[in-house]
Amino acid sequence: MSTKNKILDAAEKLFADKGFNGTSLREITSLAEVNLAAVNYHFGSKKELIKAVMSRYMDELSPRLESALVNICQSTAQPSLTEVFSAFVEPLLALNDFQEHGTTNFLQLLGRGYTDSQGFLRWFLTTSYPNVIDNFVEAVHKAYPELSAEDMFWRLHFTMGTIVFTMSSSDALMDIARNDFSNDIDIGGVIRQVIPYVAAGVAAPV
Amino acid sequence: MSTKNKILDAAEKLFADKGFNGTSLREITSLAEVNLAAVNYHFGSKKELIKAVMSRYMDELSPRLESALVNICQSTAQPSLTEVFSAFVEPLLALNDFQEHGTTNFLQLLGRGYTDSQGFLRWFLTTSYPNVIDNFVEAVHKAYPELSAEDMFWRLHFTMGTIVFTMSSSDALMDIARNDFSNDIDIGGVIRQVIPYVAAGVAAPV
DNA sequence: GTCTATAACTAGATAGAC
């Protein structure tokens, strides 16, 4: 396993857990068991390392998601909102084959990107991967054509917030579900819990 | 205006904007135009300052919210979920009288508390202000008694996420609404946008 | 490519004069 990948794996885990600001290069290189200087040799700076961690996931996720959403848009029948949101499940869970705890880590990182780092990551993602959002908006519009562009804008942001926030604290939530309700739920279970919620929210009367 | 309050005001603004981790004591004291040592003199540590900033809001908000929710629970009629969520509007907007941009700042800080600071703030708030959550759960239960305790747990967390995430990025969202949709919405408008969404989400079929 | 050593800087916290 290359130094570069050891760094990416360690950084991903720590960033997801403690945020970008809250994680130092020293912690990363010590968990990765590589030299401190290796981060700057391979990535140039901490900011570039953050981008590299996110890109590794986006490059894996975005084609699968695109094809799932395009499928929905091209089918003749009108899809339900639940179908549109369910299109995310398989691509997101596939991240677990690609990397251990891939789904959780990625969604937590996404959440961090919106709150840490003063929006630089949000900018990076929306400019580097514009298709993901465009396809999603198109799919929702097909499922619910009456929704105005502005209401769509608000509701997609609300949805983003629900998902991202839930996933940022999914470890704590799964613990509570296990202790208080004896329900040993995994990340796929959390995703399946949240879909009816966001589908109903987007479909709410204005 | 006392040094202590100057520090609280400056800290609040910077914490809301850049997070707890992302704000240094030096930035705070320089914005407050007080000496660096004053933070440790008046509050003891950065962590205690964070608690003080949040307590100032919670002490203002929590009695108003409690009375609004208790009102709903004690009325004989079954309330709708929209009524329950609407009970938050007046107490939240009242924070604007108490402090300039009080509503936005408080909600942004709440969002930070869930993602920054590895949960210490969440712990502090839930142990110091347990009534807020209990009253809320009771009100939702009265509006939607069929919802199981576990589904209630998940959906209240989803709701929390929607609100908190939306408010963390409310400045950016209001900018977009103004530029793309010529809609000059304020924080009260955002709150009124989000209520139908979360009410429908909580009421979704299981 | 990988290491040591260190530069250059920032963090939170405190001692002690006033």
Place this chain on the structure above:
DNA sequence: GTCTATCTAGTTATAGAC
């Protein structure tokens, strides 16, 4: 209560030997 000066420990980043 407020100041200056400083401590200790942490940060990112880099120069240069191997």
